[in-house]
Amino acid sequence: MEVLKINDLHVSVDETPIIKGISITINKGEIHAIMGRNGAGKSTLANVVMGHPAYEITSGDIVFLGKPLDDYEVYERARSGMFLSFQYPPSIPGVQVGNFLKKSVASVRDQQLKAREFRKELNAAMEQLEMDKSFLSRYVNDGFSGGEKKRLETLQMLLLKPQLALLDETDSGLDIDALRVVSKGINEIAKDSGCLVITHYQRLLDLVKPDYVHAMIDGKIVMTGGPELALKLEENGYDWLEA
């Protein structure tokens, strides 16, 4: 099943073209990795799929679960099964994690949650990510370390069970233990969804095995391959692709 289909997408910010013609198709159960240098447009791609208002699609289109996304609001995309794990999740002071998770899951599932069942589900997911209960009474991302933020992002993904998971530099700021538990979470979700992993480094891809690796330079995908491409990029950099 096609989860995401991007057709010849061009995107600008303040009239500066950032993405210059990208096409990708992601099927259910597939993990796609996008690698590239800083500024290549990787994060822009994830944000524009999620519907960030700062980006303008100048041509091409994005089809999610068979529907063109054109006018879908950010929250409508979320409610129809799309999830973005942020590279830099902002803090929401005064909003407790537990309360936030409950409301978010209820919004996305469009149903009232049974308190006890949700609690059980939450406990299991937190256990899996080796997160302490004290997380729940802290404010969302407020004063969190880089690793804590990424764990919370992954926790949300586990609870929301998206059909499409966009993971923007989920490995940055993670120590090796955190990387291990976060990867476990991603692999679990990836079984039943399409997954787009944006990363600089091979080390995440050792744990989350991609089916496809796309090398991105200056807003374009210049080469697509299997896991071996990631190893080659790690070893040789990107210069050889620019010839």
Place this chain on the structure above:
Amino acid sequence: MSEQAHEAVGDYRYGFHDPEQATIRFDKGLSEQVVRDISELKNEPEWMTEIRVKAYHHFIERPMPKWGNCNMLDSINFENVTYFLRSSNKTEKDWDDVPEDIKNTFERLGIPEAEQKWLGGVTAQYESEAVYHSIREDLEQQGVLFFDMDTGLKEHPEIVKKYFCSVVPYTDNKFAALNTAVWSGGSFIYVPKNVHVEMPVQAYFRINAKNMGQFERTLIIADEGSSIHYVEGCTAPTYSTDSLHSAVVELIAMDNAKIRYSTVQNWSANVYNLVTKRGIAHANSVIEWVDGNIGSKLTMKYPSVILKGEGAHAEVISVAYAGEGQHQDAGAKVHHLAPRTTSNILSKSISKNGGRSSYRGMLQVTPKAEGCRSKIVCDALMLDDSSRSDTYPTMEVGNSTADLEHEASVSKISGDQLFYLMSRGFSEEEAMGMIVNGFFEPFTRELPMEYAVELNKLLELEMEGSIG
């Protein structure tokens, strides 16, 4: 409510009103005779009549404050205010005996349920006087006095005489003078030594009639080693002409006592809310003001604490929400008069749709106040470019051993926060509501749960229809 009125005030859910059922209604306008008539009607001792008359003359002579919002203040027409209105001939102890119309109003506001669930006592004031009053038996047996102020004066004139105007003299400001001249209703509380009132006691103030002035007077005395939490809520219907609410609250915390006074003021957007609140804290006592200002047209209110005894502590947590046409001029005043006194002030304000919120603060440290400590934090959140937020902090520090901190911040809701929350399934309005509730959370968590839930709902309602 008419279509236009609805547009002018938004979705003010307490904007309903009942037909006015006055048993006694004074003509509009103020004179010495009106003041004397109020006192006579209430059968007051002569000393009270005399204070009222003196206060009346002071009110007449005292010029309008030249700060806050002069335009709004100058537009108050004191001749168009009804200064006394009696809706019921007595204060009932049994809810069933409260007149039907009035009972309906308070039932719509949820008062009787709240009492059953979590209050130690409740008084409900309608227009000028209390219409219902009750206190839990166990508190009564422990000697706790909790009356409406008129009854307090009748039953315990010696206590009232001793403390009335002792914290807020009528010469304090023009509106304290007005209140002292025409006061009616409010609460009188005395907590005996070492008695702890575990459940909050509540007063609910409701203005129903048009052009009404409500001037309640509250006096709370916590004797040595005792504690009490008092909660007040306020609402009024929305009329096209303005109402005036001008209260005075005096708190006295004796040695080692603790008083917490929580307010969620949600007057309709046609009410002038000009209130003087002050407490005196004796040695090692604690006075806490938890003060929420959501409604009204203009609020000018600066809960204050005079830290008179060594080691006394003041806590002032206030929030203000200023929407279209509203000006919340709120803040706090703390006077450190004794050694090792401490204070924390946290002020949070939100301005939206052209609303204006101001923090006006005063921190005084006298030469005698050795080794005192104070922390002031002011945070303002602006929801759009047409709104306004100002800070007017004043510090008078006469002692170099004082440890003082002052932080202030002004912020806007960031696009990153909105995008993040929307990517988690929240609509833009829900996301705004969540950020706003989070911003007020340090205040809300201090409220009894029922109030906190209510306040969050109110703020969420305020965010609806706000995205253009």
